Amino acid sequence: MRNRPRRTLTLTTILATTALLAGACGSSGSGEPADSGGPIELTIATFGEFGYEELLREYQTIHPNIKVTERKTGKAGPHHQNLIAKLGAGSGLADIEAIEEGHLSNVLDKASRFNDLSQIGPADAGADRWLPWKYEAAKSKDGKLIGYGTDSGPLAMCYRKDLLEAANMPSDPQSVKALFSTWETYFQAGQEYVQKSGGKPWFDSAAQNFNAMVNQQEVGYLDRNDKLTLDNNAGIKKAWDQVTAAVGQGQSAKLTAFSNEWNSGFKEGAFATKSCPAWMIGVIKEQSGPDNAGKWAVTDAFPGGGGNWGGSYLSVPTQTKHPKEAAELAAWLTAPEQQLKAFEAKGTFPSQVKALESPRLAAQTEPFFAGEPKIGELFAAQARKIAQPQYKGPGDGQIQENVSTPALQAVEQGTAPAQGWQQLVDGAKKIVG
């Protein structure tokens, strides 16, 4: 009997070790097996605010055999990091994964890991549901549709009415349009504003304009063969020269977008104009605070035509066990009626033709802005101005975020424009090469 306690201890140790091993190895359990009898369980992974809470509840009442769980991530960065990592791992993704426009090029590069929604999706989710540029951007090189468009970010121009008035410049939405018709007139007006206001900056940061200008080029950082174009892309070089010249004239407030200083800049009135996608209205309102109500205005013009910044897609990875059901849910969520509800819930601006024509959208006004503009109608008009999307190769988003934006920041901090351009070219080569 003497041995008993010790043996128990040994057994416990072995058990504990096994448990540890099992705990360390067994964490990669994948989704539940397909069960033909019970309800079908779908997961949808989103980031930020898509406004889907009510919609998903509604979908489950219409389809009692389907149970939907939403996995929400706060920020877009971690969501996509997780997405790419689990695409690589081959398991662990939700049945429906949201993809933000800026990360789309990296995902399109791995199109073989997604279902072609034009094949498996319902018939009513055809190309004519969306604005052409929104639909086309989610097509891979071999023509697969990997995502249904959700929201969009058509660009308009926001400006401080009071600051323009103080500088004796035109300030009502109709007369400022002339200032914002091309990038030449925009930067000319900026130079005039700097002089008349005694040295106050015109825009928040160089990169915010440069990114829009690059997106308006026929060919972006990469051509359709995924070759870097910077060595002979005259359009991008011209945009660089224009922006950096404006920085040299003191037009930039040198506030990196979304930094704390940029946030403070709204309260302090540090800049007079701001490139303004639909969702920026909310940012301006929140950061400027009630003290600055009625000082901002918005006009349906944008230098060089229109443009888009932001917006997402819903995709169905091939990992899912229920591709058909997932595609149906994604199609339903991105239908015009649902997108309008999401817009009313969280302000995600629609990209569907019918939703943009809706009187409910057109009636939307913004009392924080001078003259209570009808922003629904205004941004819908801006969305229709957008031409076909520029082809974006893999790495395009990283070049914008990690190379061109810091290079322009360096110029704002005193680096010579030619040297900054070299930094941009070298950095882009490193990412693509």
Add this chain to the structure above:
Amino acid sequence: MTVVQAPRRDDRTPAVPPRPTFRQRLSKWDVKFSPYVYIAPFFVVFGLVGLFPLLYTAYVSLYDWEIGDDEPPFVGFDNYVQLFGDGQFWNAVGNTLSIFVLSSGPQVVIAVLLAALLNTRLRGPTGWRIGILLPYAASLVAIGIIFANLFGNQYGLLNSILEMFGIDRIDWQAGTLSSHVAIATMVNWRWTGYNALIVLAAMQAIPKEINEAAVVDGAGPVRRFISVTLPLLRPTLIFVVITSTIGGLQIFTEPKLFDVGQGSNNGGSSNQFQTVTLYMYQQGFENFDLGYASAIAWVLFLLIVVIALVNFLITRRLAATEGGRR
């Protein structure tokens, strides 16, 4: 039970010694193998979370491995060759060493002086000691965000103070030296108190008699500090230097949060404060170039091993001279 069992046992004893029973064999195995089982958890866990990742990282570093690649091509030591010719990597190594020197140097000096102050007769000594340890207890991320705000270019508190005294604003994030100083300040604020407490403990272990003897010999407080306290603190100081070496070479959170671009891994507009770990993170989890990131991880590992080895040799030598003196 005992009453029944006792006679049975007596019955069996006279018999020829039998084959060892199952229980006896079990007890033999127990003696032989259970020690290994007892220590197994550590080695299993170490193997899983320590050794395996280390070796697997070495394996990955030999491939041109991008996340999601089905069959990454084997490239041998190409990643390392590329790394040694990579200006951005050497820039990151330089930044790391510079921030390390700027933080560890002042930190040790201030920690020793603080410890000397705390070692004098103070009212409420425990309160003071906890006080200097408080920064260490604060959340690193909160510190990072607050300091990045203090060092803000246009609306930062520090620049407002500079301006009040008629000094030009400094764009802390823009310059190489200014950004290193700012980040080192963050590190120092957090770690000085912690190191001061370690030094203080060593100071209190110094026998009173030695100091008293020095007083009898007519040494003043400064002379006593330099000739008695400091030499006896040497081993502790070396410990403090080594721990801050390891921490300093892996610095990540401070430079990441100091960047004005939220979530950026660039370390400033021209990588002026990008450290090695930040660069590794950027390559691995932003550009998804796992092979290259693994190569950086290994070079960083070797770099730390080399510096730790140098520190070990210094420690041994110093210990030997001290032994000789005694």
